[in-house]
Every structure is written in C-alpha cells, then in structure tokens.
Amino acid sequence: MIKCNDHRPNDKCGVVGVTSTESCSMYIYFALRALQHRGQESAGIVTYDNVIHYKRGMGLVHEIFDEALIKNLRGTCGIGHVRYSTQGSSSLDNAQPVVASSSLADISLGHNGEIVNAAHLREKYQKAGWAFFTDSDSEIIIRMLVNEIKLCNGDVVNALKKLAKNLVGSYSITIQVGSNIYAIRDPMGIKPLCIGKLPTGFIVASESVALDSIGAAFIRDVEPGEIIELTTANLRSDRLVEERGQVAHCMFEFVYFARPDSVLDGRVVYDVRKNIGRIIAKESPVEADYVVPIPDSGMSVALGYSEESDIPFAEGLMKNRYIGRTFIMPVHHMRELNVSLKMNPLKTLVKDKRVILVDDSIVRGTTIRRIVQSVRQAGAKEVHVRIGSPPIISPCYLGIDMKTRDQFVAKPQEDQEKPYERVAKIITADSLAHISIDGLVEAIGLPKDSLCLGCLTEEYPVPIENEKMRSESC
16 A cells, blocks of 8 residues: 555554543644654544543544534543554554543543553463454553553552553553543653643643643643543642653654644654754755755655755645545556655756755655656756655564665665665665664754664664564663
8 A cells, every 4th residue: 555655654553631621622633733742543532421421533633523423522631543554454443542440440542652562461361261363562561551450459550650660662652541541652762741731620631732732831742651640620740650760752752743843742843854954964965956845755865964054945846735535546657646746846846956855754765766756857957855764674563664675775784884875776866864863863853872773773672573673782
C-alpha cells in the first residue's frame, strides 16, 4: 500500500485526557483535531457520567464525530485518542480508547508508544487462561491494569506502579477510572506528554498544541516515570518507580512527528528544526539558487538552511492539501501520477536553476526519488538534497512503523567510504547530505544520553532481543 507519506515513518498515536466541571467532550474533540498529525487511521472519545459513553471509528476525527455525537458523549471527564497502527492491525477492533468493565469501576485507556515485551505478556496470560480479542498491545495493558486494580483493592496509583514493573517499552497513557483521569509516562520519557490548566479543570495531552487549541494554560511536561491523577479541582503527582534513571526522549518527535508549534521537554520544535537547517548548511554547504522545502515538515529546516547559507528560500513545490488519504495504487504508473497529484513543482521558479530540496528524513527513498525527478522534469539544472535527520539504519521497536532493516535505503556498511554517494545515485540527486548525529544533538539542545537514537546508532535504551543496549557502549 502506498501511503500519502510513504517515504516517512509514522508515529503510533496521540492521547488526551480531560477533567472539567462542565461537559468535556468538546474539549477532547478539539484537542484531538490538534493532534491529528499523530495518527490518521482511527480515532475515539470516551466520557463518563456514572456510565461510560464512547465512540470510535476509522478515519479522521472530523469524519467520525459530528455535533450530535459529541453532545451525546456526556460527562465531565474523559479521554481521547488518534491512532496509526504499529502494533496490531488497522481495524476498528484495534481503535482506541480501549474500554473494560470490572466489579470496581468502568475503565478506558489510550496508549501512545509500543510495548516491546507485548508478545511475551500475551503468551504468559493466555497460558493463565486469559482470552484476548484484538492483537493490540493496548488491550494487554488494560487487562493487566484491571487485574492489578482488583489485587490492590481499588488503589489505582498502586496498581499503576505494579503494572509498570511488567512493561518494557515506550508508553504515554491516559486512563479513565470512574470519575478520575490518570496519566503515566514511561520511566525513560520516550514519548511526550504534558499537562495544562483549563478554567474548568485540567488536561493532559501528547503535545502542547492540544492545550493551545482549547485555551488551556501549559503547566509543564509530565516527567519520565510520573503518575498524574486529575480531578476537576486537583492535580496530584506520584512516581511509577522510586529511582529516576536515564531518560531517552525520541529524537523523531523533534525531527518530524510533533507539530512545529509544540513545546516538548522544554524545547520549541520549530526552533529545533530551524537549528537543524542551520547546522546542515554549515556541515554540507553547496552552491545553489534556491532552498526549496518538501512540504510540510521540511519547511522549518529549509528556513534555517536558507538563513545560514544566504541562499533564498522558495516554495518551489506546491502541495495539494485536499487529496485525503491514499488508496491502494496497484501499478507503477498510477503511483507516479499519485505523487504528482499531491506535490507539483513550480516550473517558472525551478527552470534552469540549481535547487536544494530539504526534507526531514529518508526511509525507503522511493518518494524522494520521485520528487527529485519531478523537479528535474520541471527544468531544474541541478537538484541537491539535504536531510534533517542522520541516515536511518536500524528498526524502531518503540512506536514507529520501521520494523526491518531491509526497508532502509541507507546501508551503513556500504556507505562508510563515500557517505551518501550510493543513495544520491538511487534518488537521482546531484548530491545528498544528512545532518550528523552530533549536529542533531546540538540542534535539539538536550544531552546526547537523554535521547533515543536507536534507529540511527543500532543501540537502544531498553533491552530488545538480538539488539545492543545503549548502556553497552556508554
């Protein structure tokens, strides 16, 4: 299946949790609209007013919910979710939030991230007699949580602590238990989560743009390994684990996933991306007439490159924003037409010019090749490519749909002597350069050992079978 962004990695999800003295469903709806970039496959909202009300569907948020549906989602607390599948198939059965009833309370849960040991946990509990109805790791989490709450006599915070001891991987999770909302972030803080204050209550969400969209004031990020309990009047903090260890914020949140106007772990994403562009311009200069971003994620990086290099910035690629999601393209010719439908070079600008195309990442190299060729066909004299992340050489096991090494166009062993030349030929560019790992770390502005760089270094922050842990070389 060729997706609208088949050259880019896809993140798993966005989560929201709201408590309010008034109806919360509209707050959740608009927050999910602001987080739509984190998942376009399915969406759902769960609210509570002594009973659970919920609606989940396949598609975009505004395609699933209308005003009548939102009004019927009654209650003053609830959670929401947008999803792109990385663990579990693309189907309504795996849409979130997931919901469970127990003798103690009705519970719903939304999860961003990926549990590395999900298969082991599923096998363990199936042997114990549990039946699972989906292939999503989120169902495993909620079933385990319900069990722990029962064993802890209704103490949700203590149950979350016990749950966390059995989870290996990345998770930012919102949970509704009765009239309370809980949020947890894994001890390494791999996926983002933040807290905001509404005039009528509180919100937790994957990114600060969700807060902005409903007029909530940003309070702070949820700390790695923190439990947040929200009521309409109070916010209470606890710890999943007693000791605070090393963190590993996902570098791709800064490079691509998060919206530019979000603030993640104290860093404005827009500023980080402009820094990336400036550093690439210093590391890999080239003479050209225009710096052209590949919209939309290349925009900020291209601006930084332009400012540092004094080469004019120009929107040489026009994006059709009304295509919607892509259906299956069975033949090569139709795939080529589909790329042209989504992105078209401005011929009067690129003709007879030397162009620098700027993008966030290269995974397979298929779409960037088509874009380079379309710019050449529009008359460009030279096409140089500059990329805002180092080469992706290794799978992600922590929430990005990059699972096998054979899908990456970058091959570290083959590219050591003449970096990027082989890939430049594949994508038909006159030159190709990526930002260095040290340059990326500098642009983000966080210590190197506080970032997850596994897909760039083949060293991971959590134990993964047949892979090297980051601590082995630190």
